[in-house]
Amino acid sequence: MAINKESNAYTFGFSILLVIVVGAILSSLSLGLKPLKDKNAEVKKQIDILNAIGVDADRSNALELYTQYVGNNTFVVSVQGEKLEGEDAFALDVQKQHRDKTITEDARKFPVFVANKEGQTMYVLPTVGKGLWGPIWGFVAVGEDMETIVGASFDHKTETPGLGAEIKNTSFEEQYIGAKMTSNITVVKDGSGKLDAQKVDGITGGTITSKGVEEMMNRTMAVYAAYFSKTKI
Amino acid sequence: MSESLEKVKAPSEPLFSKKNKKLITDPLSDNNPITIQVLGICSALAITVQVEQAFFMSASVLFVLIFGNLSISLLRNLIPSRVRIIVQLVVVASLVIIVNEVLQAFVPDVSEKLSVFVGLIITNCIIMGRFEAFAMGNKPWPSVLDAVGNAVGYAWILLVVAIFREVLGSGKFWGMEILPQGFYEMGYMNNNLMILPPMALIVVGIIIWIQRSKNPSLVEEH
8 A cells, every 4th residue: 555644635634534533532422421411510509509508518418408408499580680480590501691692681580599597598699700711600698688698609610729719718708798788899909808898808819800709799799689679678 | 564564473472571561660660750750740739639639630641641552552653744743632632531521420529629630631741752752653552551551650659649748738538537536636737738739849859869769770960
């Protein structure tokens, strides 16, 4: 077989064939594993919601605890703070909605998970925003008075470890506890966060991520505050 | 064609001949990828805080290296030399994506902890190094042995470093408390320094020191 392996035709042919074979293998694998990955993401969401109300859960008991504390006690509100009927709050992907430019800001929907922990009602509110490199998100638990934050858990996709990624540290999250979600919560750099409930100390070297948290919190909490103010009276 | 002729001529070499055994044993000590060739240091720093992560990282590298070396070795006579590095990259990248997908589907917690480091296996110099230096010029079986040797050589260093860091740094092994509570009551404290990346370098340095003082022929002349 006299094939000139140094010829351009051979090089191109080889490369094209390689890419087709590799592409086919990878895409079929990805499609095949999708149901499993979706299931994992669902469980992760339950764990996040439970963490926000201060319940420790892992993958083995997440579903059980979620059913116990939250169950089907969920609903969806609109940007104006009106309760929407016939929506599935758990299935609503707020991250996808945030990314999707075809959904205008007015058309966004905001799910609420009502948890009942030892007789106390808590409202778990998801929030989504932008960090430095990619999306950041969190779940905020609001107490029975419908304004005081009682728990918060943040997470991120690709923030820098040691810098922006610190938003998922308990020490950062705990600063939100006690703040009122009805007015703005500012991220500050002068270290005064400890003194004022409405202020949160940002993360050194993670300014853009911290500011991202501030922006997403104020934007989404305003919507929920509008809903709460209508239901309280 | 030439390959099949060779096979007919020399079928007598046993699967674990002396030469082949050396392919496995050499990278474990005298030619270790981390301590002697000083490759793959980046991941040795990053994921050795906990033994569990180090284990899954090692297993992933073992998988990628074996199948990578095997496929490169099978393709070695077909790969056009002008694009060989790109072909190697495609092979390693797709194997890493396979590993990542499998981890995400079956052990999501580990996948979350390893996060970007799985992707960084692609740039692990050990893998490209073995492809280019060994698999491109050797038959499939020796290439697999070479992969096993190098991956295990990488793995044991990683695990030793991780054991030191997890036990001394957080008093745990594989996430379980192993130090008796009485220890802490007597005033023992976990060494937080062990959790920081520089300590991984220091532990690797100590391993290198022990290794070279036991075998002075490894010490470079300057």
